Amino acid sequence: MSAAASLRATAVVFVAALLQVVIVSSLVVAGGAPDLLLVVVVVLGLLRGSIPGAVLGFVGGLIVDLVTLGTLGITSLVLTLAGFWAGRYGETTGRGQRFAPVVAVGAITLLAGAFGYVLHYLLDEEVVAKHALVTALAPAFVLNLILALPVHRLVRALVGEELRAEPSAEVEVVL
Numbered sequence: 001m002s003a004a005a006s007l008r009a010t011a012v013v014f015v016a017a018l019l020q021v022v023i024v025s026s027l028v029v030a031g032g033a034p035d036l037l038l039v040v041v042v043v044l045g046l047l048r049g050s051i052p053g054a055v056l057g058f059v060g061g062l063i064v065d066l067v068t069l070g071t072l073g074i075t076s077l078v079l080t081l082a083g084f085w086a087g088r089y090g091e092t093t094g095r096g097q098r099f100a101p102v103v104a105v106g107a108i109t110l111l112a113g114a115f116g117y118v119l120h121y122l123l124d125e126e127v128v129a130k131h132a133l134v135t136a137l138a139p140a141f142v143l144n145l146i147l148a149l150p151v152h153r154l155v156r157a158l159v160g161e162e163l164r165a166e167p168s169a170e171v172e173v174v175l
Contacts, residue, residue, distance in 0.1 A: 005159060005160065006052075008158060008159045008160075009044055009048065009052070009056055009159045010056065010059060012040060012044070012155060012158055012159055013037075013040060013041065013044070013056050013059055013060040013063075014059075014060075014063060016036055016037045016040040016041075016060065017037050017060045017063040017064050017067070018063070018067070019036055019037075020035065020036045020037040020064065021064055021067045021068055024036045029139055029143060030139040031135050031136055031139055032135070032136045032137065032138065032139025032140035032141075032142075032143065033136075033139075033140060033143070034140060034143035034144055034146075034147055035109065035112075035140060035144055036147065036151070037060050037061075037064065037079065038079065038082055038105075038108070038109065038112060038144065039105055039144055039147045039148060039151045040060070040151060040155060041053065041056055041057040041060055041079050041082050041083045041086070042082060042083070042086040042101070042104050042105050042108050042148075043086075043101055043105075043148075043151055043152045043155045043156070044056050044083065044086075044155060044159070045057070045082070045083040045084065045085070045086030045087035045089075045090060045104075046086050046087070046089065046090035046100060046101060046104055046152075047090070047155070047156060047159065048087065048159075049087045049090065049091055050083075050084045050085075050086075050087030050088045050090075050091060051084075051087065052083075052087065053082075053083030053084055053086050053087035053090075054080045054081075054083045054084040054087065055080075055083070056083055057076075057079035057080045057081070057082050057083030057084070058076050058079065058080040058083075060079050061074075061075035061076030061077070061078065061079035061080065062075075062076045064079075071120075071123065071125065074116065074119050074120065074123070075116075077119065078112050078115055078116050078119070079112075081111075081112075081115065082108045082111075082112050085104075085107075085108055085111070086104045086108060089103075089104050090104070101148045101149060101151075101152040102145060102148045102149060104148075105144050105145060105147070105148040106141065106144070106145055106148075109137075109140060109141050109144045109145075110137070110141060113137040113140065113141075
């Protein structure tokens with residue numbers, strides 16, 4: 001990835017992180033709020049690959065952790081893994097599929113929600129009740145799915161779609 005492309009992608013993550021903290025997190029619909037930053041990180045992972053997706057997820061998570069004064073590293077770790085997973089999906093299975101952003105955002109929203117809950121539990125932080133996790137995760141899942149395609153189009157227009165010179169190696173099953 002060129003320096004200009006890296007700078008554009010980092011700027012998109014920075015703006016998305018600030019929008020998430022200041023505006024989007026307070027837009028509660030049916031008990032859940034959309035996660036714009038998660039959707040942006042997933043889209044950038046799909047477009048750029050696993051390593052840039054992980055790095056951009058870490059940067060976005062660090063910004064959120066610093067701005068909200070939350071436990072440093074939880075959001076960073078969750079978004080790092082989200083960017084990596086999205087990048088791997090984009091490099092292998094999701095390459096060229098029309099609804100890859102919707103599938104990736106849906107799956108990673110569920111995984112990130114569950115993983116964030118587990119991290120808070122392991123750090124012995126006060127976590128919401130299990131039923132509250134489910135009731136907040138279901139609306140967030142739907143809202144993130146609604147955001148997936150428009151955010152994908154917008155981010156692709158802002159940072160461009162990087163062409164990969166060589167496709168990633170396929171995994172061969174040996175019996």
